[in-house]
Amino acid sequence: MTTLWRIEGRGPMPIIRAANARLDDELEPLPVSWSVFEDGSPEAGRIDILFDHQPDADAFVREIGLEPDDVDILFAPLPDEDWIAMSLEGLPSVEAGRFLVYGEHTSGDLAEGQFGLWIEAGPAFGTGHHGTTKGCLEALDKIDRSDFRPATVLDLGAGTGLLAIAAAKIWPACEILATDIDEESVIETVENAAKNGVKSRIEAVVADGFHHPVLEARSFDLIFANILAGPLITLAPGIVSRLEKGGRVILSGLLEEQSDKVEAAYDALGLKRIDKAIQDGWVTLVYAG
Numbered sequence: 001m002t003t004l005w006r007i008e009g010r011g012p013m014p015i016i017r018a019a020n021a022r023l024d025d026e027l028e029p030l031p032v033s034w035s036v037f038e039d040g041s042p043e044a045g046r047i048d049i050l051f052d053h054q055p056d057a058d059a060f061v062r063e064i065g066l067e068p069d070d071v072d073i074l075f076a077p078l079p080d081e082d083w084i085a086m087s088l089e090g091l092p093s094v095e096a097g098r099f100l101v102y103g104e105h106t107s108g109d110l111a112e113g114q115f116g117l118w119i120e121a122g123p124a125f126g127t128g129h130h131g132t133t134k135g136c137l138e139a140l141d142k143i144d145r146s147d148f149r150p151a152t153v154l155d156l157g158a159g160t161g162l163l164a165i166a167a168a169k170i171w172p173a174c175e176i177l178a179t180d181i182d183e184e185s186v187i188e189t190v191e192n193a194a195k196n197g198v199k200s201r202i203e204a205v206v207a208d209g210f211h212h213p214v215l216e217a218r219s220f221d222l223i224f225a226n227i228l229a230g231p232l233i234t235l236a237p238g239i240v241s242r243l244e245k246g247g248r249v250i251l252s253g254l255l256e257e258q259s260d261k262v263e264a265a266y267d268a269l270g271l272k273r274i275d276k277a278i279q280d281g282w283v284t285l286v287y288a289g
Helices: 013-022 057-063 080-089 104-109 131-145 162-170 183-195 229-234 236-241 256-267
Strands: 004-012 033-038 044-051 072-078 094-096 099-102 115-118 152-156 175-180 202-206 220-226 243-255 272-279 282-288
Touching: 004 013, 004 057, 013 033, 013 044, 013 243, 013 256, 057 072, 094 131, 099 104, 099 131, 099 162, 115 162, 131 162, 131 220, 131 243, 131 272, 131 282, 152 162, 162 175, 162 183, 162 202, 162 220, 175 183, 183 202, 229 236, 229 243, 229 256, 236 243, 236 256, 243 256, 256 272, 256 282
Parallel strands: 099 115, 152 175, 152 220, 175 202, 220 243
Antiparallel strands: 004 044, 004 072, 033 044, 094 099, 243 282, 272 282
16 A cells, blocks of 8 residues: 655644645645644644655645744654554544534444445545535535435545535435546545445546546536635636536635635626535535526
8 A cells, every 4th residue: 555644734723724725736746635624723723734655845845835933844654554543533423414424433423314424534535524525515415405406416526425425325316427636536436435335326537627528518417626726716617617507516625715716716607606604714605507
């Protein structure tokens, strides 16, 4: 298995959020994933950045604006046994609307009437513990309660496939496509769909944005895009052009201070914002076509 390398930064939340925003840019080397958390209080933050190769850590943290005088930096390989320990001991199940995201170690938390999503922690993004993923699940639950029933769903930048799996669980009749630029994430999506009993319902492909034959001349009633603010803006014309009339778009992966620019991009293309929610400083937007 590939050894993961981890950069951890702990410091004031504004500095941590600014570093996260810098990761919207196409920095080299690109990490495989990163997450921001509160670190004991809303004013203190932690950013965890994972690589599948050993980066020049000093140069990388400087490039994203983390200075040792302001932020405590830890850089070390993350052995496989440590990653497993983090997934089993450090990640509780997560409730989001009627959904419960759980690992094998917390499967007993699933209650009657909940939609269970079995997702183990790993390098792909999307375990439900991040405010963006939780926000998307809550938005999905809310639009289902409004009697919106899509026939076709696209999970753009699927990561673990969590959102595609959630759609398959809550809407048994819909057709679902999950895409990601990273091949490992697509493999994980397929594996997670199988574990959750919905493998036959989800088509998963490696695609950079909309550059794939399977996406040509296709449109969707619901599009998830839980990625980053920069790509959300870049992909806005493609997302809007592939949305069926009366469809819905659920966007996340952006901080509060990035929301205005993302909203402006979709407003300019004629979509109507129908919901906006904030989880730990992260924004989820819902638009109607």
